[in-house]
Every structure is written in structure tokens, then in C-alpha cells.
Amino acid sequence: MGFIDSFDHWKVGDNLDFASWDSYPIGFVERFPFSDAERLRYGETSHPDIAPFHHDLYRGVGRGRFWVMEQQPGPVNWAPYNPAPAPGMVKLWTLEAHAHGADVVSYFRWRQAHFGQEQMHAGLNLPHGNELSPGGREAREAAQDLTALGPLGPSQQAPVALVFDYEGFWTLDIQRQGASFAPYEAMLRWYEAIRRLGQDIDIVRPGASLKGYRLALAPVLPIVTEAMEHAFAEADGLVLFGARAGSKTPRYAIPSNLPPGPLAESLRLRVTEVSSLRPGVRKPVAGAVSGFAERWTERIEAKSEILARFADGSPALAGDGQRLYAAFWPEQRTLEALMHYAAERAGLTIQPLPPDVRRRRRGEHVFYFNYGSEPWTAPEGEETFVVGRREIPARGYAVSRPVA
């Protein structure tokens, strides 16, 4: 499911041949602390990173193999508000899952029940009989596009890794210290910000090898084990840690050298005081990344390079070479600036995308998805479009591949 962190998916995945999940993009909008404006904006399409984030997560959990077991084919019955998806979205979500590596997209359900508790949950067919529902007609069209595409190759390694640690989430959930320090929110917002730069992302298990990645992000990683420390030490690319990284030992104590504990030596800094901030409090940050901290700030002492500072001169972003530490929770725009800085420093090829458009490569194919209400035209290039065209309609997609 989406936004579920109540068990360690990595451990469960160890015993599975492939992973699967249930994708209800619109219903899941309710599970995330979006602003009211975002809820209105994405109410009939979902946010363009909710399904992709979980595709990337479950692809990781399945070691490259995953299914969508239940795809939302229309309005569901379990959220406070259950709008019909905007026309085109059932088709879009289907292609999107395959772009992120899905082997199968199965819909829940085949026919809408005409009785019982779930009778208001849409199906591919209307209740009573074999007449396709609006979503069912879109599923048929998606199948036609997939047939036209032919077999898709395996997903290659992405340039960016996002480290996702369930145990760390639980560590912070036990004692938030600041009510708004929400681990899953940080994960999705970092994912969104780096994807807005046109990047593909692998969501990886903490301690997994980071070789081959240009950039590794650890937005929320309170516990850093020896294995993780080793993976970071061996990483090929830039590693950026969010606040509270290394702040707890695996036995839930403050490290004897103060946070960031095992990372203190390579980052050359320590945290002496933390401050959680109520909504509305903003702390200016200026330097290589400028903007505002909200929710969380730390007082750190750093011997490494100080890249940005708070208004009182205290370091906000520090590190050396390939290791950076952000001593605050960045506001959304500041997070975008931080991701841009990290992507440039990591040497990534940046392709900025509008808020509602995303890009994803699978094998030789490049997919563009437009969640917005206006058409969007992909930049000119050498590729050829095998599904759709360079001008991508609202709530539509296109797929290209290199000219042979």
C-alpha cells in the first residue's frame, strides 16, 4: 500500500520472488500532509510522485521485480471524498507503472459489486453485466499502447539513490520531539524535488551498496549502523544527509560523541542543541543554498566547510567533498534549491521539469507523464516518439526512444 511504514518491507522482501503493491493514487492523497491547495490541485489526478515513489520503492523491495496488484480503475469508496479520476488518468497510471518497472498491472476490481460494503468501489465493468466502465475503457486503451510498445527491457540503475530505513522511521515516531518532523513526508518531498530535475531514482535499503550512484540522499536516517557507514564510505558519488542523521544508536541512545555519531568523523561536525519549530516559524538560511528552515533546526559545531549559515552565523549546511549535512528541515523552495545544489555538485545532467510533468527511463525508452491540466511539449531532441507525440496532452503521456 501507499505510505505504510508499519513493517520493514526490506525484510519481508527477502523471502519473496517479487514484490507487489496496491496503487490508489487518489485515495492516497488523503494519507499525506499536502496543503489544501495541493489537495485541490491533485484531487482528481493524484500528485505526480505518489505512485512513482511507491513503484520505485517496491521495485527495490522486489530486487527489480514488482507488480501492481490492485490499480484504482475509478472512484473508490473508502476516502472521505472519492472523486472520479480525471479522464485519462487510469490510462496514465497504467503506463507509468510499467515505466517504473512493473511486470504486471492488475486492477481492483473486474466488475463493480452491486451489493455489500464495497458496492461504491468502481470496477473495470459496471455493476450487472459486461459493460466497460469509464476506467475499463481506459485500461483497454493502455493495453493497446503497451502492445504497440512491445516488451520493455529491465530497469537500469538510476543515477540517484534514496536511502529508506523503516527502523529509523519508527525511532522518530516513538519520540517526534517536534510534532511536524514527519519522516515519510521528508522522503516524498526530497524525492519530488530531485525528480523535478528530471532524475530517475532508485530507492535503496540502508546498508546496500551505493556504488554507481552519482548522488545518494539520506533525508531521514537517525540510526547509522556499521554496515551503513561502510556503504557511505564506499559510495562513488555525493552523499547528502538530512538533519538527525546518526542521532541515535541502535539501542536508542544519544551517541557518546553526540550526533551525528558514526558520521561525525567524516562530516567533521557535532550537534549540541536541537530546536523544533511550530508551524509558521521560519529561520533564514543563506549561503550556497539560501532560503528558510522550518520545523527543525540544529546548533552544530563544524570543522568542515560551512556552505550555508543561519542568521546568527551558526552553520546550517556543512561538509567536505563528497559528504554534506543539512542541519535543518528545508522549506519546499529551499529544498528545491538544496537538491539543485546537490545535483550540480554531483555532476548530474539536470533537466528541470514543470510541477506536473515527470520523466522516467526504462531501458531505451523515455516516458513523459503530464499530470497537469494543460498540454506540455517535451524539448526538441534526437529521439523518436513511439507512443504519442512531443506535445503531450493534459493528463496524457508519450514514449520515445533513440533513433536507431
Add this chain to the structure above:
Amino acid sequence: MGFIDSFDHWKVGDNLDFASWDSYPIGFVERFPFSDAERLRYGETSHPDIAPFHHDLYRGVGRGRFWVMEQQPGPVNWAPYNPAPAPGMVKLWTLEAHAHGADVVSYFRWRQAHFGQEQMHAGLNLPHGNELSPGGREAREAAQDLTALGPLGPSQQAPVALVFDYEGFWTLDIQRQGASFAPYEAMLRWYEAIRRLGQDIDIVRPGASLKGYRLALAPVLPIVTEAMEHAFAEADGLVLFGARAGSKTPRYAIPSNLPPGPLAESLRLRVTEVSSLRPGVRKPVAGAVSGFAERWTERIEAKSEILARFADGSPALAGDGQRLYAAFWPEQRTLEALMHYAAERAGLTIQPLPPDVRRRRRGEHVFYFNYGSEPWTAPEGEETFVVGRREIPARGYAVSRPVA
């Protein structure tokens, strides 16, 4: 009581000689999802339809005979805020009950208790002794006006019927599908909108004969039984159904011909998809009635006349001759436009009233009630005023009858 739908009042009424209810107009403001602006506006007077709606309901339940068993005579003690009624309101509410057909208005309570749990609930007399409270003095004045009026005739049949089905309410309460689809809210808002056009209303039991009514409204009627279908088929006037009419069988299933089930044949339409909308989402509607849908929209296929459409061309209001179906929840102003359209189409004589003024006939008498803070002058006419004058003071009333 007000806004109570936990039992079927019609069935209870079958065994009663007359019905009665407890009218706490100010306290009941808390029980209805008014906007903050309305709560402030009506905080010391109540909304001008809360007591009348229930008078009309209990008159129906009592088959023409009803009492007010407990009339609020001043501030009560059980709401979060218990303001003293604005001067004049106790008197106004008393006359209003009689205008709507009450045989008796009894106040709770005779004397304010000076001890115990209810000691902050006002009475007609102050605690300790026989000194009239402010409300008690108004009750005395109301009695004088009623004496001056003399015996009031029985209530005649109104031109408008509002169908009120408790079982249908429960049906939707079990599974709202949209959190804001509130049956009682729809009932009161439709009642308000048609009353703003100067109409008297009978609230009728589902399945009761609709003969003699120029207009019958069914804002919320998910279950349509054979008896109801028969009553609609035999109705003399226009019948307007709200969204979700006929959407469930009496066994709580989706009808085999899809909603509106038994009404599909006469309305010549079917519903293929429904969408519940979060607050803030508005869907334009244009045609014979223009404005916005909120909360709920339906995708319908109609062979009947399409009177208004959504922005994507899908029908929003459809029907033939004397049967109309609204496939959405109308915003307040749109609801007013819809009621105006229905009233005109039904051939009613429309007398538009300001937001705080209402009109009610009982026998030969016409009552005007002014809940507002400014005087209001009734239009010139042939009648003679037997209580008050044509210029009706703030929080006041006047009663006229035809020149003999």
C-alpha cells in the same frame, strides 16, 4: 426535537393523536453545519427556517395537529454558547409556531431553577419568586396578540410538498461515499430556497399522495419503493429529484438497471459514475440553471431533455415535462436558481423575500416574520393588518387578512 433523524417519525406518528416537539431555535443553530458567517448572523435570533421547518415537519407527522411542548424562553444551558435571544424573538417564535399550525405553545420552563444541573436555563419567571423574566414578558405580549387575532383556522394544503424519508437518510449515513453529502442539510437548504420565494410548504411522508401540489421536491431519496413510484406517477405537479434518488434498492443494493432505478423509465436516464468532491472543488453548470456543483456530481446518460450541462458536456439537469433530475449537489446560489426554475416551471406565484424575512399563510391570515436587524416593509396590497403594520420592525412580525 430539531435535526433528529434517529427514528422514523412517520411511524411513531401513526399511533399518536397529535405530534409535539421542543423548539430551541438558538441552540439548534449549533446542530446544523452553518457557515461561521451564518452562525454570527443568526446567533441571537436563530436561522429563519429552523423552527418553521420543524413546525411543518411535525404538522405532517401529527396529520395536521401539533404542539410546541417546550419553547425556549431565554438563554438555555446546554449549547457551547448560550446567548440571550435578541429582544422580540421569544414573542416572534410564539406567533410563528401558531402561523405554522401549532395548537399549543408551551414554554420550558415556568420558573428558572435556582439549584441543580439546569439552573442556568431561563424560565418565564426569574428564580426565586414570581417575577417575569425578559422572555416571560414577551410570552405575555404574544398571548395578547394571539387573543386579539382570535381563533385561527386549520392549515390548508400548501402549494409545495417536500418529501422527507428517514430510511433514506440512514441509507446514506451508513455509507456517505462523500463526507459532505449531508441529507438533513440538503432538506433544510432546499426548504430555505423555496421559502425564500414566498412559498408555504408541506413536509410529506414518502409514498403519500402528491395530488394537489404544484411542486414536489425530493432532495434526498435514495430508496424509491413501489408506493413512492406510484405517488410520483400520480402527482399533479412538477417533481424534482435530487442526486442519488433511486440509487439503492430497499435491500441496499445498486438497482439492476443502475440508478435512478425505478425512476429510470420515467426520467429516461441512468447514472454510470459518481464523484464526491472535497470542499473547495466547484464544477461549473450551465443551461436552464447555471452556477456550480459542489460535493457531488454524477455522470449520467440521458435520453430525456438535457436542461443544463457540466463543462465537459455531460448532463447536469435532465428530464421531461413534469419530472426533473439534478445530477449534482448545487451550491447555495445555484440551489436558489434551481428552485426558481422549478417554481416557475411549476407555475407557482413567486414572491421573492429578503434573506431574513419569511411569509406563512394559515387559513385567511398571512403572517410575515422579520428575523433581521432592520425593519422591512411588506409590498402594497389589498389586505388589512390585524396585528402590527405593513412596516415590520426588526425581530418583529405582522399579520394581515383580506379586506372583508
Add this chain to the structure above:
Amino acid sequence: MGFIDSFDHWKVGDNLDFASWDSYPIGFVERFPFSDAERLRYGETSHPDIAPFHHDLYRGVGRGRFWVMEQQPGPVNWAPYNPAPAPGMVKLWTLEAHAHGADVVSYFRWRQAHFGQEQMHAGLNLPHGNELSPGGREAREAAQDLTALGPLGPSQQAPVALVFDYEGFWTLDIQRQGASFAPYEAMLRWYEAIRRLGQDIDIVRPGASLKGYRLALAPVLPIVTEAMEHAFAEADGLVLFGARAGSKTPRYAIPSNLPPGPLAESLRLRVTEVSSLRPGVRKPVAGAVSGFAERWTERIEAKSEILARFADGSPALAGDGQRLYAAFWPEQRTLEALMHYAAERAGLTIQPLPPDVRRRRRGEHVFYFNYGSEPWTAPEGEETFVVGRREIPARGYAVSRPVA
């Protein structure tokens, strides 16, 4: 603790040699119904009356002797948001406690725990070892200032008494009648308003002698016993009662002569109706004190002098000579006007202070505390500054005494 009214502190104090309390000025901001703007403004300093109010209360409970048992030395771990105190505040709070008469200020805790449930609660020392935390360094500086000041004399009687009755609080909590009639809120807001005029305040037990006070305030005193009535009758100065004073007998009934019961004779008025008002309702008041009532108004009949009236002419503030009764809950600015009127009428020397600055005398020393973010300069005078200077920095203090 702060804002605790669950037991009668006066009775507990009878058996103690001295009183003590735990002062968490920032965490306590959460316990009081501040506006959002105030919460942002005072988030890192606390409101300038929270700690002082409780110092004055516990000094009274301890009959002149009190300690701060636990002083917050940095961010705590138990509020929804736990910001680090603004630099200077730990030092300020320490001096402030002594200015209000504290014999001891002890901090919780000596060293931050590195494990267990409280590991995120700051201490004077960092976890692991003997290195002072930011707050610990401020505590050391405060100790240096206190050493420089030398022994402070006992607290003298203040010119203003604030009567604080726990039993009366419970009386109103049982039946609020208006959800926003919050006794503790009234107490702190009256205290704030009179302190903004440069006054020292003793918080006194109901029934205690009021001799020697120029002004006695009883914001919330629903039960007036014989002993209390006697103390008011013997008071030397002006006594101002808030609404609902004397409204209940000790057996929780309405007095036989109506409220204000035992005070009716001296105040020459009675209350015939009360009205609790929802947020947003404002009732104009005009006269010796002008502004707005909110939350609560009373309809009173007064034979005493009427000093201010509601818009309908009904008395809002009435009394004779040394006894006044306010028949409403004043809005904040109106409360300030009421306190100003009372202070002038009582013949107090008024020194208006800005919102974030407070003044407190202990023996011959006068302390100024600046909670604000800008420096503030004390008015020119004959005194000499023994700690700090006349220009008081943001989040700083100064202490003066008369030129010898």
C-alpha cells in the same frame, strides 16, 4: 507547575514551610489559549507574564517563601514543539525568579540524559561528560550577576492584590455556560493588563486581608463567602469585581437575591439575565471605559453609579466609591482600558510599559526584563544601575537601586 488548578494550592500551602514550582516558560505557552500570533511571538521566549504570574502565586502560597524547583535550561521534550530558548532567556528567567522573591532557582536537569524517555530534555551539561550546554553557560552568567547583586531583601507588599480562588474555578468548570469563559485565562489577562502599567502584584487567597492594597482585583470569584465579604468590606483600596462574582452560593445555587448575592448590597445591583457569546461576537461598551465585550455579557439592574453602558443602554460597568462591578468579559484592549481606569481611580502611580517589557521591585532593587527582540531604554531617573544599564538589550535585563 504552571496553569494547574486541580487542587487548592492555598490549603496545601498551609502545611508547608515554603512553596515551590517547576518553571517551564516555553512549554507552558502551549497550555494557555494564546492567539496564533502570540504563539509565534513568544515561541522562543515565553510570554512575559507566565513565569512571573506563577512566581507571585507561589510566593503567596508559601507565605513569602518559594523556590523554583525545576527551571527549564533549554529545549524540553514534552510539548508538541520544543524550540531552544532564545539566547539570553535562561539567564533572564533566573534573575526574574529572584526578582519575584525566589530563594532558590534549581534547574532540571544537571546533565542531559543520553538514554531513556527524557533523553531529548536539555540539561545544564551536555550528555556524556561535563561540558556546559548553551543553557548551562547562561546559568553560570546568571549566578555571577546574582553574586554581584548580593543578598536581596524580602519582597514588600505590592500595591495591587489579585484574588485567586481555586474553588471558584471548579464551580465554573463544572458548568461553563459559555465555552470560552475560561477562569485561568481571565486571571492571567487581568494580571498582564495591570502589570503593563508598571505594577507589582500580590496574588492572594480569597478571604485574606486586603488592608494596605490600593487596588484589589477579583476577575473570577463566583462564590463569595462571609469571610471574603468581610475582607472586601475592610479593604483599604478600590475593589473591582469581574462578571459572575457572587453568582453562586457555596452550595452551588443561585443566591436568593440573584447574583451578585452577598455583594449585591454594597454594589447596589442585581443580574437578571446572562448571555454567553460565540467567538466573533462583540458588543460595544461606552462610558468611563469604552470598547467591546466578548464571550459574556450580563443584563443588570443597578441603583449605583453607571460608569459604562452597552449599546442598548443596559449597564456594563457600575458601582459606587470603592466598589466596581464589570458585567462583561472585556476584549483585550478594553481590559487594558478597564485596568487603566481602575488604577487611576485607585490612585496608583502608573508607568506604562511596552508589550514585552516588565518591571518588578524587590526590596530596594528595581528589575527590568525585556522579552522583546529589540533593545528598550528605561526612562531617565535618579537610580543607579547595579546590573546592566539603562538601555536593556533584547532578551536582557537590568537592575537598579536608588542612589544612596
